[in-house]
Amino acid sequence: MCEYFCCALLREERLQMLKKNDIELWKRVQFWVSDLLDFEDAQERLIIPTEFGVTPFMSPFYFSTMEATYLGRMLMPDTTELGANLSKMLETKAADGATVVSASNDMAPILFVGFEMKWGFQKTDAFKKEQKNWIKQREKELKLINM
Numbered sequence: 798m799c800e801y802f803c804c805a806l807l808r809e810e811r812l813q814m815l816k817k818n819d820i821e822l823w824k825r826v827q828f829w830v831s832d833l834l835d836f837e838d839a840q841e842r843l844i845i846p847t848e849f850g851v852t853p854f855m856s857p858f859y860f861s862t863m864e865a866t867y868l869g870r871m872l873m874p875d876t877t878e879l880g881a882n883l884s885k886m887l888e889t890k891a892a893d894g895a896t897v898v899s900a901s902n903d904m905a906p907i908l909f910v911g912f913e914m915k916w917g918f919q920k921t922d923a924f925k926k927e928q929k930n931w932i933k934q935r936e937k938e939l940k941l942i943n944m
Contacts, residue, residue, distance in 0.1 A: 801876055808872035812913060815871075822864060828928045829859040830908050831919035833900040842932070843900070852880035853887060854904060858935060871911060879911045 816823050832839030833854075842858040851862055852869025860868065869880030877885075886907060890898055898904065909916065918924065 804872055804876040805874070808874070811871060822860075824927070824931070825859045825864075826868065826912060827914070827918065827924070828931055829856070830905065830912070830914060831924070831928060833904055833908070834919060836900040853883045854900075858939070873907075873911050879907070882907050882911065 815826075829843075832843055836843060843854070843856050845856045845858050847853070847855055847857065847865065848862050851865045855865035855869060857865075869878060869883075871879045873879055873882050875882075883904065886903055887898065890903065908914065919928070
């Protein structure tokens with residue numbers, strides 16, 4: 798019981814630090830989750846390969862390797878890490894014979910719980926505008942890097 802309680806406190810502390818002290822990273826988490834909910838339009842950004850050992854689906858479009866590792870180690874309510882939950886979901890789907898994963902049906906529920914997000918956060922006009930501007934800027938940055 799103490800392990801669960803200590804984990805819950807640590808989890809809450811880390812989430813609050815992310816949301817209040819690293820607002821820019823928190824915004825990118827929100828943009829990433831929003832894109833997962835709209836996979837068809839965001840597919841190009843989401844399928845950029847990650848490095849070996851990085852949490853599945855943590856695209857370099859949104860996160861550096863260090864950030865993806867940090868986020869993947871965020872604790873979930875069941876005391877496991879986010880990355881472990883995503884990996885377990887993939888293993889379970891594969892064991893059941895699935896050949897595809899639905900970003901909105903399989904991944905989003907895990908992320909909404911893990912990051913304590915509210916359903917529909919991505920639907921406001923202000924969020925959409927901010928996300929669109931960030932995506933444009935990020936695409937420009939990546940073009941310069943890849944030149």
